[in-house]
Amino acid sequence: MNKKSQTKSNTGDEPDNISRRNFLQGSLKALTALAAIELGAAGLLFLRARSLDGEYGGIMTVGKVEDFTPGSVVEYEDGNFFLVRVEDGGFMAVYRRCPHLGCTVQWVAKKQKFFCPCHAASFDPYGEFENQPVARALDTFKVFFEDDMVKVDTSQMRTREHHSAQDISYQS
Template sequence: MKKITNENPEKDGSSVSKNVSRRDFLSLSLKALGGLAAIELGAAGILFLRSRSLAGEFGGMMTIGKIEEFTPGSVVEIEDGNFYLISTEDGGFLAVYRRCPHLGCTVNWMENEQKFLCPCHSATFAKTGDFNNKLVARALDYFPVIFEKGMVKVDTTAPIVREQHLPQHVSYPG
């Protein structure tokens, strides 16, 4: 064992001597490395989950486009507004929030299956945002759709919470 001493005791008026065994040094080093690894894994996990969820910021009234630009039965992702704009077969419009009401993950539109899917826990939602299975307890939230001078506008100030889809959630021009 080597004795470690302060070589220059005159400067601060103290003399320090400490014995550190190789075992203590290695143990302390491994604990420090383990702590750093835990911090890195925790940060990576947080970043992974954050990338799958939405920040929750809303921007007010958004002009999306002309009414006639949307094909009946289509679903269009509006990334800036964090919602999907659904043009119903009968000429109505519905804007559903992209955030899953269960875990807050971003739902994806599955064109081939004609449904929304939450990648975090595989919950599915109908085209109207209504829940398809018992993994979630309610429908996707929605935003009010307004029509002004032939344009489709969506008020993204705050999502409207709903238990299930109802016909009055769909807006019609005119």
């Protein structure tokens, strides 16, 4: 397009009319924006998809029911949980990861508490939280029984706000 026709088309009598040049320029901008969005979305999807699968294992058999004395806490490093047998004989599998910021909690037998070394969160043997950094109890795994054996389903983690009696499993 030479200069003359350009000025003519830009200063047309009807201002509503979009000149061919303006239209092409506008379309180019819109297409560039679209391409940028597409590239961004493709990049996000490219990076995201890798690991959406779970971090947990399957069902673990941990031992005979009688092997655990009431009031005991046993750590299972492979399963990432503590098996707690509460005083009245019920079982809980308490996930070792602190619900605060993900550190591994430790069982301190002397104080009968779980302690997180990262931000001093502490939990009672039921996993209930006791001080300010955290806002929820330790997560648990489902415990069930087969032929007098204690089994823990580590494929699914159960989150909870507070401890409740329903979180404890009993051998019927």
